[in-house]
Amino acid sequence: MIDKNAEATHLQYLKDEKFIEWMLTPTDELITYWQHFIEEHPEERGHLLKAKELFNQFDLSSYTLPEEKKQKAVERLEKSLRDYRQRRKVRRLLILGTSSAAAILLLFLFLFDRFRTAELPADASKDFYVGNELESKDILLYTGDQTTTFEENIDVTIKNDQVLQVKKEKSTDADEIEIDRNAINRLVVPYGKRSKVILSDGTQIWLNAGSTLIFPSTFGNKTREIKLRGEMFAEVAHDKERPFLVETEHFSVNVYGTRFNLSAYEESNPWVVLVEGSVGIKTEGNREMKLKPNEKAIRYEDGTLERSQVDVSSLVSWKDGYLTYMETPIYEVLRQIERYYNLSFNLDDHVSLQGVTCSGKIILSDNLDNVLTALTLISDTRYQRENKSIYIYRSET
Numbered sequence: 294m295i296d297k298n299a300e301a302t303h304l305q306y307l308k309d310e311k312f313i314e315w316m317l318t319p320t321d322e323l324i325t326y327w328q329h330f331i332e333e334h335p336e337e338r339g340h341l342l343k344a345k346e347l348f349n350q351f352d353l354s355s356y357t358l359p360e361e362k363k364q365k366a367v368e369r370l371e372k373s374l375r376d377y378r379q380r381r382k383v384r385r386l387l388i389l390g391t392s393s394a395a396a397i398l399l400l401f402l403f404l405f406d407r408f409r410t411a412e413l414p415a416d417a418s419k420d421f422y423v424g425n426e427l428e429s430k431d432i433l434l435y436t437g438d439q440t441t442t443f444e445e446n447i448d449v450t451i452k453n454d455q456v457l458q459v460k461k462e463k464s465t466d467a468d469e470i471e472i473d474r475n476a477i478n479r480l481v482v483p484y485g486k487r488s489k490v491i492l493s494d495g496t497q498i499w500l501n502a503g504s505t506l507i508f509p510s511t512f513g514n515k516t517r518e519i520k521l522r523g524e525m526f527a528e529v530a531h532d533k534e535r536p537f538l539v540e541t542e543h544f545s546v547n548v549y550g551t552r553f554n555l556s557a558y559e560e561s562n563p564w565v566v567l568v569e570g571s572v573g574i575k576t577e578g579n580r581e582m583k584l585k586p587n588e589k590a591i592r593y594e595d596g597t598l599e600r601s602q603v604d605v606s607s608l609v610s611w612k613d614g615y616l617t618y619m620e621t622p623i624y625e626v627l628r629q630i631e632r633y634y635n636l637s638f639n640l641d642d643h644v645s646l647q648g649v650t651c652s653g654k655i656i657l658s659d660n661l662d663n664v665l666t667a668l669t670l671i672s673d674t675r676y677q678r679e680n681k682s683i684y685i686y687r688s689e690t
Contacts, residue, residue: 304614306340307348307614347613347615420646421646421686422646422686424682425636426634426681429485430484432447434478437476446461446462449480449489449490450490451491456469457470457472472510478508480508482500484631484636496537499525501524501525501633503524505523507521514535516537517536517537520539521555522558523557526612527539529548532550536549543563544598545575547573547574548572549571551570552567553568554608554612567584571584574590574592574598577596604619611629614656618650620650622650622651624646626651627640628640636683649687650672651671653667655671675688
């Protein structure tokens, strides 16, 4: 159930079993329950409506998979449902037709605790990825000569250029840290954690796992400059007198009032995708490349920039608590999952599993087993956990 002391956002509802059941099979009992919930907690109405809006966007039937892959997916869903029924009673889902149930079951099943593979097949010695759960690290906030650590996700807001207000994910109270208005601050978000920052000009930045943001307590009169390593989504406050600039190791992004996503991890080619407005990307020695909405620019190792049309929703959905894939190679999916959950897979060992792709959506649940099961349902794989080790391998045919 919803924990009133937990994060007060729409994302908590996407992880709540009773909410999911209400969305899938709205019985009179569930409708009454949520009506009473809103009456008792009117401040949650907006979060609940946002959660319903996001939930209704999970239309997996829109994926144009080959018929053979669709059939395999349905077979995996049917098997997982049979296993699930052995542990829980599933009644109302049975009234759904096969085609619509396939899309809904994917979302439903991976939000609950279900089946797991019993043992690795004897012939899987070379055909699997091995991952390990890493030791959790704290978020670090450096302000001048002061360092503050946080065990959970945080929201940081600059107040009056001299105070950092920090709200922890599972707390309703906020801490305040005094800062020098001329100081340069640094927020280090390790794998397995996320944060949000509201800068002195009102710009909002969502930091993904494994990211570092360097930002001033207050901006100067001419420009607004920050530095990033990792990934962020930004909604930049409009100020035509002070251009907004993001520096990364390999290029800079000039922002002209906009919403965009920037990924600049060390182990992959950096890229920018534009949701709204306009941005310009400039590498050393090259002219600025301007992007239009729904365009992506990626920088390759030789320094060249390539522009393409993309579906931006699949590249920015992590901010709203889910990941979207369409025929995405499994090693790319695992790369995202290992950042988000502080895991380490042997992705550079050229493990076979070549040709295995993922198509569907994964809600970023707090329960890692839910996420791993979702992965197996949108790809032709299975998984097993042994202590802190995770094995992902091809499904038996």
